[in-house]
Amino acid sequence: xxxxxxxxxxxxxxxxxxxxxxxxxxxLLSLGLxxxxxxxxxxxxxxxxxxxxxxxxxxxxMQYLGINYWFALILVPLAVGLVGILMERFLIRRIANEDxxxxxxxxxxxxxxxxxxxxxxxxxxxxxxxxxxxxxGGTKLPFMYLPNYRAWIILVSVVVCIGTWWMIEKTKLGAxxxxxxxxPQLLQAFGINVPLIVTLTxxxxxxxxxxxxxxxxxxxxxxxxxxxxxxxxxxAIVVIGGxxxxxxxxxxxxxxxxxxxxxxxxxxxxxxxxxxxxxxxVLLFKPAGLFGKEA
Amino acid sequence: MNKKLLxxxxxxALLAPLVLYPVFLAKVLCFALFACAxxxxxxxxxxxxxxxxxxxxxxxxxxxxxxxxxxxxPELAIIAGTIAGGLLGAVYGALAVKREGIYFAMVTLxxxxxxxxxxxxxxxxxxxxxxxxxxxxxxxxxxxxSDNMVMYYFVLxxxxxxxxxxxxxxxxxxxxxxxxxxxxxxxxxSLGYDVNRYKWLxxxxxxxxxxLAGATKSxxxxxASLTDVHWxxxxxxxxxxxxxxxxxxxxxLVGAGFVVTMQNYLSGGELGNYIxxxxxxxxxxxxxxxxxxxxxxxxxxxxxxx
Numbered sequence: 001x002x003x004x005x006x007x008x009x010x011x012x013x014x015x016x017x018x019x020x021x022x023x024x025x026x027x028l029l030s031l032g033l034x035x036x037x038x039x040x041x042x043x044x045x046x047x048x049x050x051x052x053x054x055x056x057x058x059x060x061x062m063q064y065l066g067i068n069y070w071f072a073l074i075l076v077p078l079a080v081g082l083v084g085i086l087m088e089r090f091l092i093r094r095i096a097n098e099d100x101x102x103x104x105x106x107x108x109x110x111x112x113x114x115x116x117x118x119x120x121x122x123x124x125x126x127x128x129x130x131x132x133x134x135x136x137g138g139t140k141l142p143f144m145y146l147p148n149y150r151a152w153i154i155l156v157s158v159v160v161c162i163g164t165w166w167m168i169e170k171t172k173l174g175a176x177x178x179x180x181x182x183x184p185q186l187l188q189a190f191g192i193n194v195p196l197i198v199t200l201t202x203x204x205x206x207x208x209x210x211x212x213x214x215x216x217x218x219x220x221x222x223x224x225x226x227x228x229x230x231x232x233x234x235x236a237i238v239v240i241g242g243x244x245x246x247x248x249x250x251x252x253x254x255x256x257x258x259x260x261x262x263x264x265x266x267x268x269x270x271x272x273x274x275x276x277x278x279x280x281x282v283l284l285f286k287p288a289g290l291f292g293k294e295a
Numbered sequence: 296m297n298k299k300l301l302x303x304x305x306x307x308a309l310l311a312p313l314v315l316y317p318v319f320l321a322k323v324l325c326f327a328l329f330a331c332a333x334x335x336x337x338x339x340x341x342x343x344x345x346x347x348x349x350x351x352x353x354x355x356x357x358x359x360x361x362x363x364x365x366x367x368x369p370e371l372a373i374i375a376g377t378i379a380g381g382l383l384g385a386v387y388g389a390l391a392v393k394r395e396g397i398y399f400a401m402v403t404l405x406x407x408x409x410x411x412x413x414x415x416x417x418x419x420x421x422x423x424x425x426x427x428x429x430x431x432x433x434x435x436x437x438x439x440x441s442d443n444m445v446m447y448y449f450v451l452x453x454x455x456x457x458x459x460x461x462x463x464x465x466x467x468x469x470x471x472x473x474x475x476x477x478x479x480x481x482x483x484x485s486l487g488y489d490v491n492r493y494k495w496l497x498x499x500x501x502x503x504x505x506x507l508a509g510a511t512k513s514x515x516x517x518x519a520s521l522t523d524v525h526w527x528x529x530x531x532x533x534x535x536x537x538x539x540x541x542x543x544x545x546x547x548l549v550g551a552g553f554v555v556t557m558q559n560y561l562s563g564g565e566l567g568n569y570i571x572x573x574x575x576x577x578x579x580x581x582x583x584x585x586x587x588x589x590x591x592x593x594x595x596x597x598x599x600x601x
Contacts, residue, residue, distance in 0.1 A: 037397075042397070043397045043400075043401065091579070091583065094583060095582065095583065098586070100396065100397060101343045101396065101397065101400065102582050102586065103582075104343070104397060104400060105533065105537065105578060105582050106578075106579060106582040106583065108530060108533075108578065109574075109575045109576070109577075109578025109579040109581075109582060110575065110579060111575070112530065112571055112572075112574055112575030112578060113571075113572050113575030113576055113579065114575075115571065115575075116569070116570070116571030116572035116573075116574075116575055117572055119571065120568050120569065120572065228526070232404055232405060232408045232526065233408075235401040235404055235405055236401070236405035236408075238401060239394070239398060239401050239402055239405065269416060272412040272415075272416075273409050273412045273413065276405050276406065276408060276409035276412075277409070279402070279405055280390060280406075280409075283390045283393050283394070283402065284390070287393040287394060
């Protein structure tokens, strides 16, 4: 069957796996963007820088403080989330009442600064982070070789995405968040501390990027521009999915990763551009995005 | 008031190369035209494009390629580069105006990144090396542009044309409709304006003028490179406009002068490594507490005190 279509299944599944892994990162990053956008109505341009910060925090934590991967997986998102909370509390809130384009520019400036600082400190070439011992090696499946660490990435990101979705859709805290998305003034009138929810939401969205950064450190090289490169793709994904629904952001992220992987197999020249082309097609036929609410 | 200001600025611009290095001045003018074109969208139509580098780069590549590979004179090559960028703007604009606000910014950024990757792969751009050794040629086949002084005055003429065109556009009935859209889009729709067509046309004009800036720039430096298409460049033009004053006619000119001078000064000295950090910091400061920019502040000062 495989030879009939002249398809090398081994290579195809290999690319699909890489696609799923990229998709996992896309999903985590666009989920964070979508949560922040829902409540604050702003796009965090520093989301990519926070992802980069997460990867560097894991690397530096191991080199200087001896923090291993498993602790980093918990501590780094908390630390990055804290950076996000400070950012929201002291900078973004100051211009919350201005045109939202200004907050986009503010976070863009912050992203430039962070990327510049890390380039200055560590140069622009990539650094490597070892795969934790427990996840080394892989499993031989009938049609492909599955490295354990890659399976772990997909597992974690799916669990985190479903957990986040569950928290927002099914818990009391999530209900506040959804109410705040719909009508913050009314929620405030019910005695809920909306500014606190806004700050925590921003911190949580940014922490997701930090988590993605820790998970990315062992598979991609850790470099100052890792964040901006992935972020622009994630922006296209956000346009494709629309930010109306949390589930939509997750599905679009994973789906676009898979499409990118397939393109790498069938027509590698277009692998860097395919997601942007999908965005063009979606804009032509369904401008609000696949899961978008507005007409 | 603007007429008086022009009477002061024009002689200054004509005499400036006697004091300052003409290539530096030409660079400032190219970026000033780029920023003015960008400001036509952001300042007068309220549309934040995060992808104007695509047009700057396209103008440069097309003009550069024509200068190297065809016998066209520079003014024709520049016109061709401008048209090419305008056509690209017509396509991207039609896609981008389908979304608003923050989505518009993201769509333009993604489209510019698409352009960037296409240019990375296309053989004629020579990838990372850039298109080098673009000849300046002779204007109308008569005036040799290889002299920097002559080149500067040619660039000044192009800038004046672009600036005049933007000034005319802003003060035309079309420009008034753009401002109406910026202030209250729903109201403009209810008045019967086909808002998306106005936005699209503004986008095309802006893209064509940005390409004109890129085309001219490729002749000044005899180089067209990926730097011009990179998203950093889209960010820089936003910074120039923001520093100078969004929505003011002279703001982008002042902002471009400020940013280019800052970059030239920094890249020569010890602070060269900090250039992106400093630019990011200027961005943050401007957004937090200097949103009306230099020209905006001056105008306010003049209003309050005179």
